[in-house]
Amino acid sequence: MVDIHAPHGSEARPGMGEPGTTREHHDHHELGFIQKYIFSVDHKVIGIQFMITGLIFFALGGLFAMAIRYQLAWPWEKMPVIGSVLFPNTGQAITPEFYTMLFTMHGTIMIFFVIIPLLTGAFGNYLIPLMIGAPDMAFPKLNMFGYWTMIPAIFCVFMAFIQPGGGPAAGWTAYPPLSTVTSAAPGSLSAQTWWLMALTWVGVSSMMGAVNYVTTIVKMRAPGMTMFRMPLTIWALFIAALLQLFALPVLTAASAMQICDRMLGTGFFTPTNLVVNQFNPETAGAAAGGQPLLWQHLFWFYSHPAVYIMVVPAMGLASDILSVHARKPVFGYKPMVYSMASIAGLGFIVWGHHMFASGMNPALGMTFMVATIMIALPSAIKVFNWLGTLWGSRIHLTSPMLFALGFVAMFIIGGLSGIWMAATPVDIYIHDTYIVVAHFHYVVFGGSVFAIFAAIYHWFPKMFGRMMNETLGKLHFVGTFIFTNGVFYMMHQLGMAGLMRRTADPYDYETYAHLQPLNEFITISAFLLFAWQIFFVWNFFHSMFWGKRVGRNPWRAASIEWDTPSPPGHGNFDAPLRVYRGPYEYASPEVEEDFVAQSRDLTGKSE
Amino acid sequence: MTDAIPAYDAAVDAPKHHHPVYDYDSGPPVDRGKFAIWVFLGTEIMFFTGLIGTYIVLRAGSPSWPNPAARLAVDITAFNTFVLICSSATVVAGLFAIQNDDRRKFNLWWGLSILFGAFFVGVQVYEYWHLFAHDMTPNQDLFWSTFYVMTGFHGAHVIIGVIWLAAVYVAALRGKYSSKDFVGLELAGLYWHFVDLVWVLLFTLVYLM
Numbered sequence: 001m002v003d004i005h006a007p008h009g010s011e012a013r014p015g016m017g018e019p020g021t022t023r024e025h026h027d028h029h030e031l032g033f034i035q036k037y038i039f040s041v042d043h044k045v046i047g048i049q050f051m052i053t054g055l056i057f058f059a060l061g062g063l064f065a066m067a068i069r070y071q072l073a074w075p076w077e078k079m080p081v082i083g084s085v086l087f088p089n090t091g092q093a094i095t096p097e098f099y100t101m102l103f104t105m106h107g108t109i110m111i112f113f114v115i116i117p118l119l120t121g122a123f124g125n126y127l128i129p130l131m132i133g134a135p136d137m138a139f140p141k142l143n144m145f146g147y148w149t150m151i152p153a154i155f156c157v158f159m160a161f162i163q164p165g166g167g168p169a170a171g172w173t174a175y176p177p178l179s180t181v182t183s184a185a186p187g188s189l190s191a192q193t194w195w196l197m198a199l200t201w202v203g204v205s206s207m208m209g210a211v212n213y214v215t216t217i218v219k220m221r222a223p224g225m226t227m228f229r230m231p232l233t234i235w236a237l238f239i240a241a242l243l244q245l246f247a248l249p250v251l252t253a254a255s256a257m258q259i260c261d262r263m264l265g266t267g268f269f270t271p272t273n274l275v276v277n278q279f280n281p282e283t284a285g286a287a288a289g290g291q292p293l294l295w296q297h298l299f300w301f302y303s304h305p306a307v308y309i310m311v312v313p314a315m316g317l318a319s320d321i322l323s324v325h326a327r328k329p330v331f332g333y334k335p336m337v338y339s340m341a342s343i344a345g346l347g348f349i350v351w352g353h354h355m356f357a358s359g360m361n362p363a364l365g366m367t368f369m370v371a372t373i374m375i376a377l378p379s380a381i382k383v384f385n386w387l388g389t390l391w392g393s394r395i396h397l398t399s400p401m402l403f404a405l406g407f408v409a410m411f412i413i414g415g416l417s418g419i420w421m422a423a424t425p426v427d428i429y430i431h432d433t434y435i436v437v438a439h440f441h442y443v444v445f446g447g448s449v450f451a452i453f454a455a456i457y458h459w460f461p462k463m464f465g466r467m468m469n470e471t472l473g474k475l476h477f478v479g480t481f482i483f484t485n486g487v488f489y490m491m492h493q494l495g496m497a498g499l500m501r502r503t504a505d506p507y508d509y510e511t512y513a514h515l516q517p518l519n520e521f522i523t524i525s526a527f528l529l530f531a532w533q534i535f536f537v538w539n540f541f542h543s544m545f546w547g548k549r550v551g552r553n554p555w556r557a558a559s560i561e562w563d564t565p566s567p568p569g570h571g572n573f574d575a576p577l578r579v580y581r582g583p584y585e586y587a588s589p590e591v592e593e594d595f596v597a598q599s600r601d602l603t604g605k606s607e
Numbered sequence: 608m609t610d611a612i613p614a615y616d617a618a619v620d621a622p623k624h625h626h627p628v629y630d631y632d633s634g635p636p637v638d639r640g641k642f643a644i645w646v647f648l649g650t651e652i653m654f655f656t657g658l659i660g661t662y663i664v665l666r667a668g669s670p671s672w673p674n675p676a677a678r679l680a681v682d683i684t685a686f687n688t689f690v691l692i693c694s695s696a697t698v699v700a701g702l703f704a705i706q707n708d709d710r711r712k713f714n715l716w717w718g719l720s721i722l723f724g725a726f727f728v729g730v731q732v733y734e735y736w737h738l739f740a741h742d743m744t745p746n747q748d749l750f751w752s753t754f755y756v757m758t759g760f761h762g763a764h765v766i767i768g769v770i771w772l773a774a775v776y777v778a779a780l781r782g783k784y785s786s787k788d789f790v791g792l793e794l795a796g797l798y799w800h801f802v803d804l805v806w807v808l809l810f811t812l813v814y815l816m
Contacts, residue, residue, distance in 0.1 A: 265746025
């Protein structure tokens with residue numbers, strides 16, 4: 001169907017003003033169950049596979065969070081379920097080492113197995129070909145391998161849990177020497193090696209995806225779909241893919257070096273004369289003379305851009321959803337694109353703001369501070385443009401819209417705390433306190449997760465041909481919104497009081513003893529937040545089979561994915577396609593309806 | 608306020624069993640695979656940047672650094688480097704041959720490239736074996752740590768490159784490529800040139816400086 005060596009050049013270049021459309025072709029063939037749903041090369045099936053995998057891991061990562069919260073509210077008390085199964089000898093209370101493992105794996109799973117696979121894996125796969133008018137990805141088989149390399153990653157992550165000494169416990173940042181010297185902690189035994197391998201596999205998967213997305217977006221747009229007629233979701237996914245392409249390999253190299261330090265005795269991150277728990281790695285024959293700080297530079301060179309890999313696609317999804325449900329074009333489309341691009345560009349030169357307290361050269365800290373604060377500019381452009389989109393619009397408070405509005409609100413809080421946190425003098429004070437935890441949860445949970453929920457409610461009818469229940473969706477939003485703030489807003493207070501992250505029992509310090517009631521409040525909010533997701537889970541699986549059947553375009557949206565049947569068949573579009581305008585022609589004075597589809601010809605020639 | 612969601616209407620909404628033919632291509636006039644391989648090589652550059660950057664930082668931060676000539680057989684590796692550069696030249700010659708449909712010359716040049724590549728790997732394996740026999744292992748000091756990781760990852764790339772060259776060679780012998788279609792060969796060639804280029808850099812940094 002897709003001719004890879006299609007003729008280039010003059011005759012059918014889109015966006016050049018020629019009136020050409022795609023021609024029609026009759027052909028239909030059925031695939032077997034395994035080819036269709038398991039080892040599928042169809043981008044839609046792969047996208048849904050990523051989505052289901054991501055959601056399952058979301059529940060797992062959430063359970064880790066619940067255990068963390070339980071310990072912080074009622075330290076060393078009997079922990080339900082986990083306590084009786086794993087800790088019969090300590091009176092069913094968890095151990096400090098287990099707590100360290102909990103927050104390490106909470107972070108790891110949420111970032112590498114939930115947010116990134118959901119945004120780039122699920123929505124990247126599902127939406128890119130549909131929204132640019134392509135039959136599939138540029139390399140469908142590579143796409144399939146991209147999903148199936150998640151399986152070794154999942155295997156490695158589960159292997160990490162069953163290693164002697166328990167799961168990996170060096171934090172999701174894996175700073176050496178804690179992570180490299182085996183005597184440092186029980187979690188630094190073989191579990192850490194499995195953790196590093198899991199990360200490498202996730203990296204390979206993301207890499208395959210990113211090469212595919214960039215090639216597809218550049219080479220496979222439908223006739224008339226110029227770059228500046230693409231929906232902002234596609235721009236966002238394009239920019240996030242570029243971030244992955246150029247930041248991720250550095251982490252792969254760094255984790256390879258950490259694996260070598262652990263397994264071959266190389267000395268990349270081990271300083272000379274290091275003694276950890278009465279053990280000097282040099283006496284065991286390992287090399288030394290390396291620099292622990294080097295890992296932090298390499299790690300954050302990837303992991304800061306990774307923050308934008310997690311939030312830029314969310315921005316794109318939210319922009320599209322706001323526009324559709326407010327029945328108004330996105331305010332300032334091009335500035336939206338440029339601001340996303342500059343967020344991504346600046347994202348490459350700000351990694352040092354994670355390291356202000358690390359002993360890095362203070363002059364360097366100044367540079368990183370200025371660059372970081374500059375990111376406030378494009379971020380503010382985006383926020384004002386979202387508000388501009390809403391101003392004077394006809395807002396439909398549907399579930400996707402509610403979550404998209406929630407995204408904007410939460411992103412403002414998370415973004416604002418980010419600005420003053422970037423200032424070195426402030427950061428040195430609040431480094432490693434709950435202020436930081438509050439900040440990044442506002443961005444990643446309030447931001448990315450809200451956008452993911454919005455996107456699931458919005459594109460669910462396209463994916464399954466059925467609506468999700470609106471009442472349940474609204475109920476889901478209200479509880480999620482309230483309890484999210486109940487959990488994370490209060491963490492600002494904890495941080496202001498100086499409470500450190502990553503401490504199993506902070507009340508051991510008398511200064512923090514008075515914070516326990518506030519922590520109990522947060523924990524109860526967190527439990528409610530977790531339990532509240534049952535509305536979503538029920539709604540998701542019930543609607544998949546018994547939701548209200550809908551047609552091609554239930555939201556009356558203008559972008560071209562809504563031209564396809566719901567759900568789209570193999571090959572996506574079932575009619576010749578040409579794009580005539582941008583994706584946000586709502587409230588257009590040119591037509592009687594309140595929107596003009598991207599593919600609708602108003603010249604009167606072909607309608 | 609909410610407008611009613613239109614009900615399912617089979618006449619409009621049911622899928623039609625035909626689909627458009629996609630015989631157009633947006634974006635720059637290069638082959639899709641070639642575009643992707645350039646993007647991929649960009650990621651490879653970042654990977655080696657991580658390794659080489661580490662080497663530079665560690666070396667600059669060390670109080671002393673051994674003279675590579677005292678530890679490594681620079682002359683043998685210099686010859687090996689020459690062989691690798693020759694293999695890049697033969698890849699280009701092979702590509703020219705297939706563009707002119709000269710299969711005999713193609714078979715010669717491309718086969719030679721694979722041999723050169725395999726020779727390079729062989730010499731490197733011999734070098735490792737020799738060094739290990741004299742207890743020069745990665746855990747001795749930072750010099751050996753960086754040496755093995757950088758040359759090891761490069762060596763892995765060369766092995767993949769040789770396999771790739773051999774795979775397209777087999778396809779070519781079966782008549783897959785001609786002057787009309789040689790993209791598959793070009794992709795393998797691009798990867799091979801990249802691997803060579805990285806080696807020139809690594810050889811200079813690790814063996815000569």
